[in-house]
Amino acid sequence: DADVTQTPRNRITKTGKRIMLECSQTKGHDRMYWYRQDPGLGLRLIYYSFDVKDINKGEISDGYSVSRQAQAKFSLSLESAIPNQTALYFCATYSQGTQYFGPGTRLLVL
Amino acid sequence: SQQGEEDPQALSIQEGENATMNCSYKTSINNLQWYRQNSGRGLVHLILIRSNEREKHSGRLRVTLDTSKKSSSLLITASRAADTASYFCATDASNTGKLIFGQGTTLQVKP
Numbered sequence: 001d002a003d004v005t006q007t008p009r010n011r012i013t014k015t016g017k018r019i020m021l022e023c024s025q026t027k028g029h030d031r032m033y034w035y036r037q038d039p040g041l042g043l044r045l046i047y048y049s050f051d052v053k054d055i056n057k058g059e060i061s062d063g064y065s066v067s068r069q070a071q072a073k074f075s076l077s078l079e080s081a082i083p084n085q086t087a088l089y090f091c092a093t094y095s096q097g098t099q100y101f102g103p104g105t106r107l108l109v110l
Numbered sequence: 111s112q113q114g115e116e117d118p119q120a121l122s123i124q125e126g127e128n129a130t131m132n133c134s135y136k137t138s139i140n141n142l143q144w145y146r147q148n149s150g151r152g153l154v155h156l157i158l159i160r161s162n163e164r165e166k167h168s169g170r171l172r173v174t175l176d177t178s179k180k181s182s183s184l185l186i187t188a189s190r191a192a193d194t195a196s197y198f199c200a201t202d203a204s205n206t207g208k209l210i211f212g213q214g215t216t217l218q219v220k221p
Contacts, residue, residue: 004152031207042198042211043153050206058208090152094207097141099200101152 003027004102006091012108013081021076021105023091031094032074034058034066036087037104043090049074081109116199116212124220129186131215133199134179140205142175144184147196147214156184156197191221 004025013019023032030051035043035058045058047066055068063085067075078085086109091102117132135142141160145153159166159175159182166173172185186193196216200209 033207033209035211040213042213043200043209045208045210048208059210088150092153097143097158097202097205097207098155099143099145099153099207099209101154103152104150106150 004091004093004100006089006102006105008105009103010106012110014110015080015082017081019078019081019107021078021089021091021107023074023076023102025072025074025091025093025100025102027093027095027100028071029093029095029100030071032068033092033094033099034064034074034076035090035092036060036085037090038087046076046089078107078109081107083109085109116197116215118215119213120216120218122218122220123189125189125191127189127219129189129193129217129219131184131197131199131217133182133184133212135182135199135201135210135212136180137201137203139177139201139203141202142173142182143200143202143209144171144173144182145198145200145211147198149195153198186217189217189219191219193217194219 033048034046089105092099143158144156196214198214199212
């Protein structure tokens with residue numbers, strides 16, 4: 001859905017590096033979410049934000065941090081990347097019971 | 111830990127056949143949703159069923175919910191090759207959009 005965009009789409013980094021994944025939305029939704037997807041494990045919630053001043057940890061927040069710069073922008077950072085953070089990362093917005101997902105960022109940590 | 115478990119993990123059928131996927135969950139929910147994911151892409155919302163509903167239809171999709179058994183099923187009728195994708199159930203316990211996803215069912219529809 002082009003209303004939710006993620007950059008970069010693919011990223012290769014090395015262990016110990018700090019990286020940031022960015023998410024932007026034009027839907028005007030207050031609520032935004034970051035998930036990671038691993039093969040065979042479905043999606044797991046990392047962080048979520050109900051508005052610019054309301055940020056909450058999800059199921060697997062260790063090793064991650066987020067920043068909600070504006071209603072439209074929600075960034076995910078890996079402070080010191082490690083190989084088991086290799087995964088597909090999705091950003092999503094939420095409105096009236098439905099989540100709207102971005103196209104995903106494929107991250108490889110060497 | 112995952113809230114939902116889906117069954118089967120993989121399903122292969124011929125075009126025109128029906129496909130049924132099941133989802134079980136562990137705790138009380140406000141609603142349950144089904145999403146579709148084409149290979150390597152973002153998830154797309156298919157249908158939402160609330161905890162006080164038992165069945166819902168949308169086009170060729172039929173979803174049932176049994177809260178006493180903590181289970182749901184997704185039926186796709188008259189399947190098409192274009193239905194080939196992974197299907198995920200997700201539960202929302204508090205109507206906040208904080209979803210817990212199952213592991214997904216990979217559906218292959220052969221032409």
